[in-house]
Amino acid sequence: MGNISRYLPRDFIEKVKSSTDFVSLVSEYTNLKKAGKGYVGLCPFHHEKTPSFNINPELGLYHCFGCGKGGDIFKFVAEKENLTYYEAVIYLARKNGIPIPTLSPKESSEIELLYQIYEFSAAFFRRQLVSDVGREARNYIIERGIRKDTIDMFQLGYAPQEGNSLFKSAVKEGFPKDLLLSSGLFKEKNGQVVDLFWDRLMFPIFSATGRVLAFGGRVISPNDTRPKYLNSPETKIFHKSETLYGLNFAKQYIRETGRALLVEGYMDALSLYEAGFKNVVASSGTALTPSQARQLRRYTENIIIVYDGDRAGFTASIRAIKILLEANFLVKLVRLPPESDPDSFVRKDGKEAFLALLNSAPDWFDYLVSILxxxxxxxEPANSILWVNKLAPFFSSIKDPIMLGAYASALGSHIHIQPDEIIQRIKSARDTRVEIQNTKSEIDPSKKRELRIFYSIFCGTECVAPSEIEKYKEFFLHYPGILERVLEEIKEGRNLTLDQLYQFFVDEPDAQSVFSQFSFSSLPPPPLSEQLRELREFVIMDNIKKKRDSLRVASAKGDEGEQIRIMEEINKLYRMLISETQINTA
Known part of the structure; x- marks a missing residue:
């Protein structure tokens, strides 16, 4: 997205950061212990047994020496909540009750304007629901047993029958027509712009932080021949496969209860929430995806699948088991009676009956064994092998070797086959990966040298004139644009801090991890002048190496002219290397 300070005032960003207790925030995701001036704990970004995750509250930075992830408080929230850096700032501002600055359309990014269009639309639909035109929709909700406080919390609304009322209201509000068309809420028909949703009960779909991303619309009349549900198309802010309906409301209760309930539809989630089961999320009317599973895994390792009791619900639950096992969940299932769904069951049989189903929900393995x-x-002896073959896809989804061994033993006790033989059969079908991959990656050495120079500039440990840095501009191969902006800041006499360093590199996650690594180092960075000379030497030597490779190719081809030209370039580079006069003369 670029430099975040172009979209939000710098003093606003500073206020949000200073108002947030970094340690308390991170403690929502992992347990921390005091260690010297900082805190340590198990990394919330990768699986580990020995704590390697460090926090420096004074600097407002974190770094994991296991996986290499690191950054500031906004980067942490962005990583954990699947947000952009910009959205992370807004998220923390709202969490701390800090008013969000109002941006004009020219100042707002396209992404922010899309959010504003969807929030405006949600408010429009809510107004229609409580007006005379929304009477039938209100009656439908009341008949389903949904109370007013739940309606208000989930911001249910109504899209009126008039086919372009939302569009007219949005244009009157000042939203650009081209952006309205790209929002997915409107379409052109016979030269006219019409609303995508009309005469439907509207369910806003929220991000994990509570911003409206999309809508689901349900027909109200049983005589309506249109598809029962209609969902917003994907946009720059809405990716269906990555969004869980109700997660923004449920995540607190998922953490408190230690488990999540997974349902299929919007009304299922609403009815269970209404009945007091507030740790419920829905897969937004689509089959569960790996992205949704990974997002939910941030909040718990325990999940109960509560899909519809029909054949389609059974098939969907079987598919969901594999995806959830791959995401390292402990999975249980509730099988509802045929023709029942969570919404109808809890309304007909009541809260206590549903709670009894949850408390007696079998583990996925026991559930499948009962079917087998x-x-x-x-x-029939041959059916023992059939059992193994039927369960192999599920076993193959399990990454933890201890858990895999436990299930292999459980299966072996049924079919009288040794667990090792079962595991070997599974291994022969795929390459077993028993450890979560280390996400740590090596960064280009020349890029790391540039980043260390930027870090030293923003640390403020020494003052170097912009003119001195400019002599080395040609050797900044990775971040020349950022260097230009930094030099402008220095020339204008602005005070540079580490907080601002992260804002300059908001779109460079590798850079932020390197900065956090530097901040936790016990060794001070070398003098800036020395680093600049080292960068120059490194780049020149790297060019010489590449020229030598080219020389070997030219020699193999017998191209004497090309060899002479390359040798001259190599000699020129060597003269640059041994002579500092080009850099140090005034």
């Missing part, structure tokens, strides 16, 4: 027993009797 009915279909493939172990009286």
């Amino acid at each position: 027993k009915k279909k493939y009797s172990l009286v």
Whole structure:
């Protein structure tokens, strides 16, 4: 997105950061212990047994020496909540009750304007629901047993029958027509712009931080022949496969209860929330995706699947098991009676009956074994191998070797086959990966040298004139644009801090991790002048190496002219290397 300070005032960003207790915030995701001036804990970004995650509250930085992730408080929130850096600032501002600055359309990014269009639309639909035109929709909700406080919390609304009322209101509000068309809420028909949703009960779909991303619309009349549900198309702010309906409301209760309930539809989630099961999320009317599973895994490792009781619900739950196992969940299932869904069951049978189902929910393995027993009797010896083959795809999804061994032992006790033989059969079908991959990656050495120079500039440990840095501009191969902006800041006499350093590199996650690594180093950075000379030497030597490679190719081809030209370039580079006069003369 570029430099965040172009979209939000710098003093606003500073206020948000100073108002947030970094340690308390991170403690929502992992347990921290005091260690010297900082805190340590198990990394919330990768699986580990020995704490390697460090926080420096004084600097407002974190770094994991295991996976290499690091950054400031906004980067942490962005990583954990799947947000952009900009959205992380807004998220923390709202969390701390800090008013968001109002930006004009020219100042707002396209992304921010899309958010504003969807929030405006949600408010429009809410107004229609409580007006005379929304009477039928209100009656429908009341009949489903949804109370007013739940309606208000989930911001349910109504899209009126008039086919372009939202569009007219949005244009009157001042939103650009081209952006309205790209929002997915409108379409052109016979030369006219019309609303995508009309005569539907509207369910706003929120991000994990509570911003409206999209809508789901349901027909109200049983005589309506249109598809029962209609969802917003994907946009720059809405990716269906990555969004869980109700997560913004449920995440607190998921952490408190230690488990999540996974349902299919909007009304299922609403009815369970209404009944007091507030740790419920829905897969937004689509089959569960790996991205949704990974997002939910940030809040708990325990999940209960509560899909519809029909054949389609059974098939969807079987598919969901594999995806959830791949995401390292402990999975249980509730099988509802045929023709029942969570919404109808809890309304008909009540809260206590549903709670009893949850408390007796079998583990995924026991659930599947009960099905296999009915279909493939172990009286037939050949069915033992059939059991292994049927369960192999699920076992293959398990990454933890101890858990895999436990399930292999459980299966072995049923079919009288040794667990090692079961595991070996599974391994032969795929390459077992028993450890979560280390996400730490090596960064280009020349890029790291440039980043260390930027870090030293913003640390403020020494003063170097812009003219001195400018002599080395040609050797900044990775971040020349950022260098120009930094030099402008220095020339204008602005005070540079580490907080601002992260804002300059907001779109460079590798850079932010390197900066956090530097901040936790016990060794001070070398003098800036020395680093500049080292960068120059490194770049020149790297060019010489590349020229030598080219020389070997030219020699193999017998191209004497090309060899002479390359040798001259190599000699020129060597003269640059041994002579500092080009850099140090005034």
